[in-house]
Amino acid sequence: MLADKKLKAFVPTVKPNEAKSFYQDVLGLKLLSEDNFALEFDANGTLLRITTVQDLTPQPFTVLGWNVGNIVAIIKQLNDKNVFCERYGFFEQDDFGIWTSPNGSKVAWFKDPDGNVLSLTEQSN
Secondary structure (H helix, E strand, O other): OOOOOEEEEEEEEOOOHHHHHHHHHOOEEEEEEEEOEEEEEEOOEEEEEEEEEOOOOOOOOOEEEOOOOOOHHHHHHHHHHHOOOOOOOOOOOOOOOOOOOOOOOOEEEOOOOOEEEEEEEEOOO
């Protein structure tokens, strides 16, 4: 029924001005529209709607993620913009905050201005 339909992703914010700057200027997504209800970005063909909400308790798990070709290069670019990877005590991460999964994929997590957990994954070959 929905297999041939385009996906739209949603992320909540209580800080729309900070979210706009983060997703547009830090992550480099193209802003498509903005109103009192949401910001909409083009995330490489997927519509990402950053919805303004009254209250937000960020979840401790990933809400949005990207597959990348070179995770270290992306992390360095994020670090240059003062965005740093999260450190978790329940598995081993390298100096960049990258965890290597059992299948060899490399994963790192960072947060947006609202504390939503976002991820990067470099798939193993």
